[in-house]
Amino acid sequence: MDHTALAFEMRGLREQVAGITDTAIAAADGLLIAADTASGIEPEGLAALAAAGLGLARRTTEATARGALRGTVAYGSQGCAAFFAVGDTALMVVLGDEGVDADRLHRTIRPAIDRIGSILTAKAPEGV
Amino acid sequence: MAGVRDSLGRAGYDLLSSAVTRYAREKGDGALRVSGTPGGVVHLRGGLVVAVASPGAPGPGTLLTRSGRSGAGAAELRVVRMMAMQDAAFAIVAGRVDGWEVLEDPADPPDALGVGETPGRLLHQAARKLAALDVLPHPVRPDRERPLPAVEVDLAQLALLQRELLVHADGRSTARDIAFRTGRAVYPVTVEMARLLGGGYLECVETAAPPVRMPARVPPESLRPRTRPVAEPAAVSTPGDAGDVPPSASSPSPPDPAPELPRRTPGASGITETLAPQKAVASWKGFFRLRSGTAK
Missing domain, CATH: 1.10.10 (Arc Repressor Mutant, subunit A)
Known part of the structure; x- marks a missing residue:
């Protein structure tokens, strides 16, 4: 797995979309892969929450025949926490503040998720 | 350098200024979406700008609740709304303006001003603020520097x-x-x-090394055994024998002990058997039928 490319994608999201404050990538079972989070956030716990949240959302889309799960968003009074499925094996967490540009977030996230998916599944040579 | 930024900012400002001014004169009511970074939406009523919303600047709600002024009176509310509108205009002008479009059927902004501001005055003020920022010894942009x-x-x-x-x-x-x-x-x-x-x-520190934390730095001892059944056993090494992996020039972090994305075997946790999706779906549907049946 190319860590530099992954870090580039994660930082790119935070820099391109106004209001994205933190991002994290984890395996579908909640095992943290990478975190670009502020010091106040505990990324392991966040990854576990995201895995649980996406699991429930996936069951919901299945039970209601809504197709393959793309993601789920929790809105709070001071921002939002979005969890996106990255293929079947991984997930991505995106945290935004109150001003997050939701349109831009959703437009930017789909291609980013695809790229992250291919970074995660690429068989990199040893030592990279 | 300031000159380069200035000319770029100027082009965006001119585009925005002529678009909003013309729309205000010809239509008067409606909303314009400004695309760019951060971009935003300019709401007009009777040829005056009554609200500007932008992801680049806190709205009146944020300004009031976060600063602990939630019990604001009508006069203060108006001041805060005006301030938020001017601030959002500044954020749009200070960023990149790519273009604009008329919003069809715009929702009425909940925090619109009763009496607005002329587009010319509002944008002129925003440009003046930007100019004032640029003459400071260390000019910054609202969405660029991360000191x-x-x-x-x-x-x-x-x-x-x-x-x-x-x-x-x-x-x-x-x-x-x-x-x-x-x-x-x-x-x-x-x-x-x-x-x-x-x-x-x-x-402002140039971040050559990405601040992204990879948990490989902190070996997740308790979590690693979960990957063993699927990963090749040879690839899983303890942090101690990292010597046989060539040191990476680009990354300061220790070599990743698991080069591949850990994969779970489907059903390994037994949760699928426990929850039995097929049955669960059936019983959920049954419950729904029962409910609608009794309702009749």
């Missing part, structure tokens, strides 16, 4: 806004981010950030 505290300072001797900036400057946050977190308008936060950078209290 860190440069020196240990006694916070008690600083003004409140300076203290807040030093507390929230973590190398990840722009002036816009700090404005949202503290519930302040983005312009004063940007100006103060520029002053603190100029005074040497803050510094």
